[in-house]
Amino acid sequence: TAFYMFRLYYRIFWWNKPDYSHHTPHDCEWVMTLPLIILAVISCVAGFIPFGSFVTYDGKELITHLDMGVAGTSVVVAVVAIVIATVLYRKENAMPDRIAGSMKTLHRAAYRRFYMDEIYQFVTHKIIFGIICKSIAWFDHTIVDGTMNALASVTNRASFAIRKLQSGSIQMYVWVYLIGALLLAAVTFVVLI
Numbered sequence: 001t002a003f004y005m006f007r008l009y010y011r012i013f014w015w016n017k018p019d020y021s022h023h024t025p026h027d028c029e030w031v032m033t034l035p036l037i038i039l040a041v042i043s044c045v046a047g048f049i050p051f052g053s054f055v056t057y058d059g060k061e062l063i064t065h066l067d068m069g070v071a072g073t074s075v076v077v078a079v080v081a082i083v084i085a086t087v088l089y090r091k092e093n094a095m096p097d098r099i100a101g102s103m104k105t106l107h108r109a110a111y112r113r114f115y116m117d118e119i120y121q122f123v124t125h126k127i128i129f130g131i132i133c134k135s136i137a138w139f140d141h142t143i144v145d146g147t148m149n150a151l152a153s154v155t156n157r158a159s160f161a162i163r164k165l166q167s168g169s170i171q172m173y174v175w176v177y178l179i180g181a182l183l184l185a186a187v188t189f190v191v192l193i
Contacts, residue, residue: 002079004085006081007085007089011089014091015089
């Protein structure tokens with residue numbers, strides 16, 4: 001991050017101005033500037049608010065230990081990155097292009113963000129969408145839809161089979177009702193005797 005930020009700083013403020021014929025840079029409107037100013041002020045004073053006792057479970061402030069080895073290593077790496085960015089980008093020169101040309105594979109990988117987009121594309125489209133989603137879609141179409149279609153088919157076949165019993169003639173319905181009632185009465189009489 002330190003290298004990238006100082007590289008950006010030198011290229012923007014120390015190198016020759018690029019051609020802005022297509023668009024002239026300008027400050028942003030207050031609708032963007034004001035929230036940034038408010039956030040900057042809040043972030044400057046937020047560390048001084050004594051709310052540590054509200055964060056922990058026992059109400060006591062969390063005391064942390066500063067590991068000088070980790071902190072020192074981080075500072076040294078940041079300073080080295082700043083020095084390298086200063087050497088390479090303080091003045092406009094061809095050294096960055098020469099270094100990039102001598103390490104083409106590393107430069108190409110860094111330029112392509114170490115192929116993170118391609119890896120993400122492979123994982124999401126080939127694995128997640130290709131395997132997992134296709135399996136879920138198969139289950140949905142085959143099992144869930146198949147069950148619903150089977151129930152609909154059974155219902156249709158049953159209705160097709162019994163539709164001949166329904167002629168629409170009320171006299172026929174009355175005769176069937178009477179015959180059924182007589183059969184039920186006969187069965188009941190036989191069972192009770």
